[in-house]
Amino acid sequence: MRNSALIAAFIAAAIAVPSWAQDSAKPIRIGLIFPLTGGSADMGNSARIGAQVAVDEINQVGGYLGRKFELVIRDDKADPDTGLAHAKELVEKEKVNFNIGFCNTGVAMKALDVFQTNKSILVVTCATGTAITAKYPAADSYIFRTSARDSLQTQFLVDQIVNRGLSKVALLVDTSGYGEAGLKDLEAALARAKLKPQAVVRFKVGVKNLDEEMQQLKASGADSLIGWTVGPEEGVISASRAAVNWKVPQYGPWGLSHASAFTVSGGKVEGSMMVQTVLPNIFMERNSTFLRNYAKISKEAPIGSMMSAAQTYDSVYLMLRAMFDSKGDLSSAGLKKALENPSGTYRGVVTTYERAFSPADHDAISANMLWLGTWKNSERAYAFKDDERKASIIRRKEVAASPATAAVMPVAVTGTAAAAAKK
Structure with a gap:
C-alpha cells in the first residue's frame, strides 16, 4: 500500500507521544460536510469518496496509534443555512476531532464563524472563493484550504x-x-x-x-x-x-x-x-493508484470531480501527519501549530507538499502549481x-x-x- 510507509514512519516516532494520547478505544472522528445531493453533488460525492479512500488505507494499517478514523458525514445540499446547521452540529454537539468540507463558497462563508469561534480546525478541499482564507488573519485562523482560490x-x-x-x-x-x-x-x-x-x-x-x-x-x-x-x-x-x-x-x-x-x-x-490542480496521469504512480482505489468504491465514468476527490484525499493525509507532528496534542491549537510547521514532505496525489501551510499562509496551492x-x-x-x-x-x-x-x-x-x- 503506497502510503503505509508514511504511516509506519510516524508510528516509529510514537515513543515520544504521551500515554494519554494513545486511547485506542476512541476513533478519530472527522466531520465531513459536502453537497451530496443537488447541482453540486458531483464534486461533493467525489470529495466524500476521496476521503473514504484515504480513511480505508489508514485504517488498514492501524489508524493513528491504533485509533481508527471515522467519517461523520453530512449533506449541505449546497445550501448555506443547511451547511451552517451541520457545522454547528459537528463542532458543538458531535465534537469531532477536525473538519473537512465545503464545495460551494457561499455555504463555506456562512459557516466559517462556527469553526473560528470554537477554534475547530476546518480544511476546505473544494470551495475556491478568495475570501474563504482571507476572512481571518492566518496567524489566528483555524481555516485551511487545499483547493486553488479564485x-x-x-x-x-x-x-x-x-x-x-x-x-x-x-x-x-x-x-x-x-x-x-x-x-x-x-x-x-x-x-x-x-x-x-x-x-x-x-x-x-x-x-x-x-x-x-x-x-x-x-x-x-x-x-x-x-x-x-x-x-x-x-x-x-x-x-x-x-x-x-x-x-x-x-x-x-x-x-x-x-x-x-x-x-x-x-x-x-x-x-x-x-x-x-490535478489530472489523470498514468505516468505518476500515486495518481494512478489513487484512481484504482477510487474505482473500488465508485465506478462512475467520468469521475464527478477528480480534483475534489484528490484534494480531499490529500487533506486527510495532511491531517494524519499533523497528528503525529503534534506529539499527541490533538487539540485544535495543537493541530493548527502542527499544520503550520510540518516536519517533513508528504507525497500526495495533487502534488508533493513540502510545506502546505505556514503561520502566514493557509492556502496549500500556489499559482505555479x-x-x-x-x-x-x-x-x-x-x-x-x-x-x-x-x-x-x-x-x-x-x-x-x-x-x-x-x-x-x-x-x-x-x-x-x-x-x-x-x-
Missing part, C-alpha cells in the same frame, strides 16, 4: 488567453455570490493585462438555455470566452456555444471539469479548457501534451505574503503554452 484561477486563465495572442475576452458569469466574486477577480486580472472585457453578460444559476446570451456575446466581436459558474451551468454554456456555432476558445474555472458539465452539455464541452486542462475523448486531459510528461517534476509551492498580494502576481506560462500561442 484569484489564482482567474489570473491563470487571463494569462493563458493573453499568451495565446487573444485580447477581446467575453465574460459570461452567473449572478450568485460565487459569480459576483469571480467577476471582480476576472476584471482585476484583465486590468493587470491592460485589458477590459469585450462584453459581460450575467445569468441566474439554474438556467437551461443561454443561446440568446451567447448570440449577444458572439455579436460583440470577442475572440475568446470565459464562462464563470458551477458545473451544470458550464455545461449549458458549452451547449449554447455549439448551438450558435461560435468557435472561439472557451475557458472556465475548475467547475468546467465536473462530470455535470459534460453530461448537461451532451459532450459539447469537448475542447474547452479549464484550470486544474496549476495546469491547463481540457475535455478530450470524454475525459479530462492536459491541454498541452508536454505538460503530461513534465507533471512528475515537483512544482514547489511559492511563498506569498497573503492571498491579497498573491492575487496580483502573474502566473508563469509553460514553454509548451507559449509555443502553442504562436501557432
Whole structure:
C-alpha cells in the first residue's frame, strides 16, 4: 500500500507521544460536510469518496496509534443555512476531532464563524472563493484550504488567453455570490493585462438555455470566452456555444471539469479548457493508484470531480501527519501549530507538499502549481501534451505574503503554452 510507509514512519516516532494520547478505544472522528445531493453533488460525492479512500488505507494499517478514523458525514445540499446547521452540529454537539468540507463558497462563508469561534480546525478541499482564507488573519485562523482560490484561477486563465495572442475576452458569469466574486477577480486580472472585457453578460444559476446570451456575446466581436459558474451551468454554456456555432476558445474555472458539465452539455464541452490542480496521469504512480482505489468504491465514468476527490484525499493525509507532528496534542491549537510547521514532505496525489501551510499562509496551492486542462475523448486531459510528461517534476509551492498580494502576481506560462500561442 503506497502510503503505509508514511504511516509506519510516524508510528516509529510514537515513543515520544504521551500515554494519554494513545486511547485506542476512541476513533478519530472527522466531520465531513459536502453537497451530496443537488447541482453540486458531483464534486461533493467525489470529495466524500476521496476521503473514504484515504480513511480505508489508514485504517488498514492501524489508524493513528491504533485509533481508527471515522467519517461523520453530512449533506449541505449546497445550501448555506443547511451547511451552517451541520457545522454547528459537528463542532458543538458531535465534537469531532477536525473538519473537512465545503464545495460551494457561499455555504463555506456562512459557516466559517462556527469553526473560528470554537477554534475547530476546518480544511476546505473544494470551495475556491478568495475570501474563504482571507476572512481571518492566518496567524489566528483555524481555516485551511487545499483547493486553488479564485484569484489564482482567474489570473491563470487571463494569462493563458493573453499568451495565446487573444485580447477581446467575453465574460459570461452567473449572478450568485460565487459569480459576483469571480467577476471582480476576472476584471482585476484583465486590468493587470491592460485589458477590459469585450462584453459581460450575467445569468441566474439554474438556467437551461443561454443561446440568446451567447448570440449577444458572439455579436460583440470577442475572440475568446470565459464562462464563470458551477458545473451544470458550464455545461449549458458549452451547449449554447455549439448551438450558435461560435468557435472561439472557451475557458472556465475548475467547475468546467465536473462530470455535470459534460453530461448537461451532451459532450459539447469537448475542447474547452479549464484550470486544474490535478489530472489523470498514468505516468505518476500515486495518481494512478489513487484512481484504482477510487474505482473500488465508485465506478462512475467520468469521475464527478477528480480534483475534489484528490484534494480531499490529500487533506486527510495532511491531517494524519499533523497528528503525529503534534506529539499527541490533538487539540485544535495543537493541530493548527502542527499544520503550520510540518516536519517533513508528504507525497500526495495533487502534488508533493513540502510545506502546505505556514503561520502566514493557509492556502496549500500556489499559482505555479496549476495546469491547463481540457475535455478530450470524454475525459479530462492536459491541454498541452508536454505538460503530461513534465507533471512528475515537483512544482514547489511559492511563498506569498497573503492571498491579497498573491492575487496580483502573474502566473508563469509553460514553454509548451507559449509555443502553442504562436501557432
